[in-house]
Amino acid sequence: MSRAAVVAGYTGYIGYVPERLLAGKKVIATGMTGEVARCESAVESALAGCDTAVVSSGDAGVYGMAGLVLEILEKRGLLERIEFEVVPGIPALCAAAALLGAPLTHDFAVVSLSDLLTPWETIAARIQAAASADFVLALYNPRSKRRSGQLALALAIVRRVRGETVPVGLVRQAYRAGQETRVCPLGAFDPESVDMLSIVVVGNSMTRIAGGRMLTPRGYAEKYDL
Amino acid sequence: MSRAAVVAGYTGYIGYVPERLLAGKKVIATGMTGEVARCESAVESALAGCDTAVVSSGDAGVYGMAGLVLEILEKRGLLERIEFEVVPGIPALCAAAALLGAPLTHDFAVVSLSDLLTPWETIAARIQAAASADFVLALYNPRSKRRSGQLALALAIVRRVRGETVPVGLVRQAYRAGQETRVCPLGAFDPESVDMLSIVVVGNSMTRIAGGRMLTPRGYAEKYDL
Known part of the structure; x- marks a missing residue:
């Protein structure tokens, strides 16, 4: 995440990201039930050429945003065209x-x-x-x-x-x-x-x-x- | 773990601990099926006054050593007498x-x-x-x-x-x-x-x-x- 230019996340979780990791970055924060809009914005941001990190609380793969980002990439035919990585965490x-x-x-x-x-x-x-x-x-x-x-x-x-x-x-x-x-x-x-x-x-x-x-x-x- | 004086673990996993974290520490390493002896040695070490870390691969609570250490402490009536903490990890x-x-x-x-x-x-x-x-x-x-x-x-x-x-x-x-x-x-x-x-x-x-x-x-x- 330290290399990303853009960070997207639920407003409540963005607050848990250490400030030094957000310094100088664009932040896409949306509230509860804003998951789809937030992840679509993150994909748009990556398409525009910005390294973009989507943050979840705990592990992004356990009820987190990893699945939704993958779904959006699949739907738009971007799975083989955008480089992306799921980073595991402590669930x-x-x-x-x-x-x-x-x-x-x-x-x-x-x-x-x-x-x-x-x-x-x-x-x-x-x-x-x-x-x-x-x-x-x-x-x-x-x-x-x-x-x-x-x-x-x-x-x-x-x-x-x-x-x-x-x-x-x-x-x-x-x-x-x-x-x-x-x-x-x-x-x-x-x-x-x-x-x-x-x-x-x-x-x-x-x-x-x-x-x-x-x-x-x-x-x-x-x-x-x- | 950086504060521990003694580190106990399966031989194969001790190899994954960064060297700087093992420097100057006593290491208790045992092989497969040596779990009970290893965790008992770790408890003995803590009883002798040494800060002791038991390492597992992944998360110590998921099929790892957290349960066995807790069982040994319980069996010996040490649960309320020894300070211990389970540290979560990425399973x-x-x-x-x-x-x-x-x-x-x-x-x-x-x-x-x-x-x-x-x-x-x-x-x-x-x-x-x-x-x-x-x-x-x-x-x-x-x-x-x-x-x-x-x-x-x-x-x-x-x-x-x-x-x-x-x-x-x-x-x-x-x-x-x-x-x-x-x-x-x-x-x-x-x-x-x-x-x-x-x-x-x-x-x-x-x-x-x-x-x-x-x-x-x-x-x-x-x-x-x-």
């Missing part, structure tokens, strides 16, 4: 997991609860499948003002499979000002306390709470008599 | 996804095919569930010399649900010397070409191949008439 689920302890040490499934682009029936079916197959679950976009009910519905699906005692972890604003971390059994978890800046992690049948952290053992203890 | 699945294009732009499931610590029946059930619920699948530890058959079995499960045309991506040695990337339909994918330094990503029903890359659309095109 929010790994940042959250590190703060919670070690909840992702075994197989896990990642589901966004946002039904803006995906029907709720598809989301619910994925949560049911992941819970039934004993995946750890990482839930993105768990709750917003307009989408206030999905998290409770999702956790109700999990509860029918794993009961009230399965550990749940919440991380809000991971590694940012206002960071909050909470770990408790599902029965004591209040979905109303969650907002869209949060990631919720639900354990599998082996996950336990240890010293206030979530721990999903990989199986070393059984095999090697730890 | 191999995000590194692989970036090189493949944007395969993880929608809900995905992560499964390790290693049956050293997990029964194959559990692994197969997870792949079946994830494929049926239309998750993108990221497969860790897809194949080794001793475990040569699991990947073909896993892909056979996927094939029954998604057919021969679902895109499959392979990344070997992501961002390291010897990096290889391949994208093709499942029907043309040869499991025999995969080794344990690889990650395999299987698309969901929406994933397509675009300009030689894997693209899982999030749904913007339908909603906004891209």
